[in-house]
Every structure is written in C-alpha cells, then in structure tokens.
Amino acid sequence: MKLAEALLLRAEYQTKLENLENRLLSNLKIQEGDSPNEDPIVLLSEMEATNRKLTELVKKINTCNAREKLSDGRPLSDALVDREALLKERRILATLVGRANEQDYRVSRTEIKMTVTLSVKELQSRIDSLSKEYRQLDTELQGKNWTVDL
Structure with missing residues (x-):
C-alpha cells in the first residue's frame, strides 16, 4: 500500500x-x-x-x-509540520490584509480616524511568497506520498 x-x-x-x-x-x-x-x-x-x-x-x-525524506533531506514528518506552519502564517497575514482593507465609516470629521499600522503591500507580498512556498512543498509531499510504500 x-x-x-x-x-x-x-x-x-x-x-x-x-x-x-x-x-x-x-x-x-x-x-x-x-x-x-x-x-x-x-x-x-x-x-x-x-x-x-x-x-x-x-x-x-x-x-x-x-x-522517508524529501529531496532536501528533510523527513516527511518535519515537512508536514513546516507545511502547516506556512499555511497558518499565510492565514494570519490574509486576515490582517482583510482587516486593513475594511472601510472605516465616519459620519463627521470629529469621529476617530483609524490608520493602518502595517504595509498592506508588504503583507500581500509575504502572502504570495508563503503561498508559493506552500504549493511547492505540498506538491513534493503529494508526489512522495504516491511513490512511497507504507
């Protein structure tokens, strides 16, 4: 199997x-x-x-x-943990970008104005990088799963 x-x-x-x-x-x-x-x-x-x-x-x-090990010598168990960490970090950053992009509705100028404390552009760039890293690792893991005997 x-x-x-x-x-x-x-x-x-x-x-x-x-x-x-x-x-x-x-x-x-x-x-x-x-x-x-x-x-x-x-x-x-x-x-x-x-x-x-x-x-x-x-x-x-x-x-x-x-x-079993991946091409870089990492055991599959470590790679699975790494993949999960990439996914978790990506989800958190995506939530931050979503919050940063939410519209603040002010009725008058006297209401409190909110400003974003992190660069959405940099966050999005990091998300893209994490997504690519995740896809590459996941592809290698999936390929290995179909070649390794239990």
Whole structure:
C-alpha cells in the first residue's frame, strides 16, 4: 500500500468514526417501551474495531513519515509540520490584509480616524511568497506520498 492510499484510508476511518459516534448518540436513549433503530452494542463494537484499525494505521503512517525524506533531506514528518506552519502564517497575514482593507465609516470629521499600522503591500507580498512556498512543498509531499510504500 502506498502512503497516499493509507492517508485516504485514514480519512475514511476518521469519517466512519464520526458517523458511528452520531449513530451511537442517536440510539443511546430511547423512550421506554421503544426499541433503538440500531443495536448500540453492535455500533459500539464497530466503533472500537474502527478505532483500533485507525490507531494502527496512524502508527504506520507516522513511522513512514519519520523514515522517508524529501529531496532536501528533510523527513516527511518535519515537512508536514513546516507545511502547516506556512499555511497558518499565510492565514494570519490574509486576515490582517482583510482587516486593513475594511472601510472605516465616519459620519463627521470629529469621529476617530483609524490608520493602518502595517504595509498592506508588504503583507500581500509575504502572502504570495508563503503561498508559493506552500504549493511547492505540498506538491513534493503529494508526489512522495504516491511513490512511497507504507
């Protein structure tokens, strides 16, 4: 199994767990005299089995991510952290640019005038740079995921 396939399976297990949780909650309490739509014992057993499978799969993925390296020698696990940091910084800067571009509405000259304390042009340039860096790293990670065996 390729790493990319394992990542898809992980997402499937996570979705299944969420679904099982909702189904368990829906069948947890019923009106006296009624019967549940689904057997909560069976659902609970399925949830536990799915969670065990997910746990084992995540361990294998983590081991693979620590073992495999990108072209620059960085372990995949480090590159994933770096990719997340790029995305987080980009989101924060984009929020700043959005706020800086908001219109201030003043009815009269006596109302408080707001000024922007950071250069929107420089922030936007940094966002563009982070976006490019993120795309390049993500592309390399995605490519590696389809070539590496779990």
